[in-house]
Amino acid sequence: MYKSFLIKYAEIAIKGKNRYLFEDALVQNIRYHLERVEGTFHVRKENGRIYVDTEGEYDYDETVETLQRIFGIVGICPVVLVEDEGFDALAKVVCDYVDRTYPDKNFTFKVDARRARKNYPMTSMEINAAVGEKILEAFPETSVDVHHPEVMIHIEIRPMINIYSTEIPGPGGMPLGTAGRAMLLLSGGIDSPVAGYMVSKRGVTLEATYFHAPPYTSERAKQKVIDLAKKVARYSGQIKLHVVNFTDIQLYIYEKCPHEELTIIMRRYMMKIAEHFAEEGKCLGMITGESIGQVASQTMQSLAVTNEVCHMPVYRPLIAMDKQDIVSIAEKIDTYETSILPYEDCCTIFVAKHPVTKPSLKHIKKSECRLEEKIDELMQTAIDTTETILVDAE
Ligand code: ATP
Numbered sequence: 001m002y003k004s005f006l007i008k009y010a011e012i013a014i015k016g017k018n019r020y021l022f023e024d025a026l027v028q029n030i031r032y033h034l035e036r037v038e039g040t041f042h043v044r045k046e047n048g049r050i051y052v053d054t055e056g057e058y059d060y061d062e063t064v065e066t067l068q069r070i071f072g073i074v075g076i077c078p079v080v081l082v083e084d085e086g087f088d089a090l091a092k093v094v095c096d097y098v099d100r101t102y103p104d105k106n107f108t109f110k111v112d113a114r115r116a117r118k119n120y121p122m123t124s125m126e127i128n129a130a131v132g133e134k135i136l137e138a139f140p141e142t143s144v145d146v147h148h149p150e151v152m153i154h155i156e157i158r159p160m161i162n163i164y165s166t167e168i169p170g171p172g173g174m175p176l177g178t179a180g181r182a183m184l185l186l187s188g189g190i191d192s193p194v195a196g197y198m199v200s201k202r203g204v205t206l207e208a209t210y211f212h213a214p215p216y217t218s219e220r221a222k223q224k225v226i227d228l229a230k231k232v233a234r235y236s237g238q239i240k241l242h243v244v245n246f247t248d249i250q251l252y253i254y255e256k257c258p259h260e261e262l263t264i265i266m267r268r269y270m271m272k273i274a275e276h277f278a279e280e281g282k283c284l285g286m287i288t289g290e291s292i293g294q295v296a297s298q299t300m301q302s303l304a305v306t307n308e309v310c311h312m313p314v315y316r317p318l319i320a321m322d323k324q325d326i327v328s329i330a331e332k333i334d335t336y337e338t339s340i341l342p343y344e345d346c347c348t349i350f351v352a353k354h355p356v357t358k359p360s361l362k363h364i365k366k367s368e369c370r371l372e373e374k375i376d377e378l379m380q381t382a383i384d385t386t387e388t389i390l391v392d393a394e
């Protein structure tokens, strides 16, 4: 019954002169995402409003679900748009609307009229009262409650009259493409896909790097990471994924360095290589799924030592979050089920029984001196043999 959706966006409305840039990005993102939905859609901007108009048959549920994944959208209102043909015609349309939207008429309501066009012959208050009366006449089971109505019927007098009573929540955030690019270190775990989602929600375009260690990690572990990237791409759009073969570097560290320092040294080389691709891709920062105290390599001391190799800012959106809160987001964005599949990732295989939890930078650097002979060459080979995959939403 709805041919149009009114798209509400809050935060971007306050960006002053840049406002149109944000709105245009949002319009473009909506067009991009709706291309995958069955139906014909027209997205337009009008007087600080974005509308999605549909043409012919379309899948309502799929359309709404798709809009709910577009960052920058705060609310999605299925709306009825009518020409102004006088008050009686309007009242009739509103009553039809109520009849079709609410089969069960046992509800309280309030009419909330607004005039964006002040030349309408009635004031907002007059419209509220008159339309309210018509609804009560047509559906005597309904009643008015101006303080806590169950149904709020919005009537906005614009060039077209907008009638709506439902606002489906959107994801919020900022439109993609309005904040630059960042490199996500994407593993097969629960945390990093959530971290990527969160930063992307602020309008940041994602690129990703995954380190695997064949034959210690399987082809299925790699496929799992690609699957996770596909899930994140449903929100963030296409992700350029770099798959780095990390085996020789890992074996070399294993051979030369104290095993309790293995994870931390490995993490430092991961950051270095990821930063190489980040610079190449003109990223403005890197993103990890680290959270204080979660594991030995994520104590404040460990994080400081890992961070020391990076020149770019490293964004860690989960830094102060508890696991359960991270899991809730993973469930919401549908990455959780994939993340908990049991394939080994490259960190779990070489992990020491008693890893250092308070590494000192001096010590770690001293251990790394033992890698001098071959590490540059191994890093170069890892970079040269990296596979790049363009991952689209599934
Ligand atoms: P996750 O659930 O994201 O795997 P984790 O709790 O397993 O995190 P770690 O293994 O210590 O934590 O990794 C911390 C962060 O380092 C990850 O969130 C991710 O950003 C990055 N990272 C770890 N392993 C890899 C990998 N194999 N490839 C790419 N990034 C990785």
Ligand code: MG
Pocket (backbone or CB within 6 Å): 187, 188, 189, 345, 347
């Ligand atoms: Mg992990």
